[in-house]
Amino acid sequence: MIADDVGNLKIRPLTPELLDHAMRKLNEDPKRREADVQAIRDWLKKQAHIVGQPDDQMIITFLRGCKFSLERTKEKLDMYYTIKTMVPELFKNRNLKKNEVLQEILKLGFFFPVGEDDEGRKVYVMVGGKDEPGKYKVEDVMKVNFMMMDHIMMHDDVSVIKGTVNVMDMAQMKMAHATQMMPSFIKKITVCSEEGYPFRPQGMNFINMASFLNTIFKLFQSFSKEKINRRTFVHGKDLESLYKKVPRKSLPKEYGGDAGSVDDLAKDFVDKILAFNDWFVADEKNGVDEKKRTGKSKTQQDLFGMEGSFRQLNLD
Numbered sequence: 001m002i003a004d005d006v007g008n009l010k011i012r013p014l015t016p017e018l019l020d021h022a023m024r025k026l027n028e029d030p031k032r033r034e035a036d037v038q039a040i041r042d043w044l045k046k047q048a049h050i051v052g053q054p055d056d057q058m059i060i061t062f063l064r065g066c067k068f069s070l071e072r073t074k075e076k077l078d079m080y081y082t083i084k085t086m087v088p089e090l091f092k093n094r095n096l097k098k099n100e101v102l103q104e105i106l107k108l109g110f111f112f113p114v115g116e117d118d119e120g121r122k123v124y125v126m127v128g129g130k131d132e133p134g135k136y137k138v139e140d141v142m143k144v145n146f147m148m149m150d151h152i153m154m155h156d157d158v159s160v161i162k163g164t165v166n167v168m169d170m171a172q173m174k175m176a177h178a179t180q181m182m183p184s185f186i187k188k189i190t191v192c193s194e195e196g197y198p199f200r201p202q203g204m205n206f207i208n209m210a211s212f213l214n215t216i217f218k219l220f221q222s223f224s225k226e227k228i229n230r231r232t233f234v235h236g237k238d239l240e241s242l243y244k245k246v247p248r249k250s251l252p253k254e255y256g257g258d259a260g261s262v263d264d265l266a267k268d269f270v271d272k273i274l275a276f277n278d279w280f281v282a283d284e285k286n287g288v289d290e291k292k293r294t295g296k297s298k299t300q301q302d303l304f305g306m307e308g309s310f311r312q313l314n315l316d
Contacts, residue, residue: 007034010056012157017120022161027068036063039070040077049293050081052286061153064160065198078288079196082298085287087192089139090146094280096273105136105144106273109266113156115250115259121202122159123250127262129172138180142189148269149197150283151276163202167246167255171208181216188304190223204232205245 004013007030014022022028037059044050054062054077062080066072084091096103108130114123131141152159193199209217221229235241239256251257252265259265290297 005030009034009037009060011060012057014157014161018157018161021120022064025067026064026161028064029068033060033063036068036070040073043070043074044077047078047294049288049290050078051289052081052084058154061160062198065200076196076198081286082288082303083192083196084283085290086298086300086303087188090143090189090192091287092284094143094147094284096277096280101136101140102144102147103274105131105141106147106270109263109270110141111145111148112262112266112269113152113159114252114257114265116158116162117165117250118247119162119202120158121162121165122156123165123167123246125167125169125252125255125262125265127172128168128170129174129177131177133174133176133180138177138185146192147276147280148273149193149199150279151273153197153199154276154279155272160198163200165203165246165250166201166205167242167251168204168206169208169255170206170210170213173210173213175212178213178216181219183219184304184306186216186219187223187306190220191304194225194228201228202231203245204228205242206232206234207239207242208237209234 002016002019004016004019006013019028019030023030037056040059040063044052044054059073059077062073062077063070066076093099094102096106110128110130111124111126114125117123206217217234221232224232233241233245235245242251242255248257250259252259252262254262288298
């Protein structure tokens, strides 16, 4: 395996293993990277409606997330900046030094990376229900979630290149959490995460899911891509079933794993998000100006409209 030569690009060099994977699975060509990044920069200069200047690392991350399809990368970058403006309740007012509510939610430590599975994919654990429904708005909880996604996007090459495997522990979820999740909001966060970010989830594993969450679960699936639904598994309370999808080495000790405690893993990630605050402040100005978009302007209905979006559901 050869060392990664990043040339004039200001990006992190990849380990030989990651480079090999990116070349085989994502169509990455180190000799063509600079030209690909420049092609996206040239396109951005012509997009008067996009307010944002992604650095080399961000552009290469989107290229990788789109398997180096220039057209798909353009679509996803456009969507990334579009949702910044279209969904201010999730992507504006993210200064952690000024927004104490966001700090409180972040410090609950409800989402964090753990380790890598046997295929080298990054494993994340989400402990649902740590927030008090009467104390925090679901919009603010999801805002923190997307802040974490921004941090991962900008820092974690393993997650982008090899993909992510999520473990979602729903044991602490209450009925009041479920009633906050309106179908229109579920549609919005699904579109934002799947269409606006350069991630390719490889596994979604739910444990300890109460029956009252079934309707919410089915709604998420109705809005999600079929590929993601095929990679979604509900294990109930059966950790032995979970271990067949996620090895013990990649789980916290509270789940029978070898990767450290939930509190320590969560605190480490919280500290990283807090240290990333300047990026969130600078990102505040980014978005789109639909009046300057060439052709038809995008609307809330275009992006998040409910008509025709439901697949046939049995919600009983």
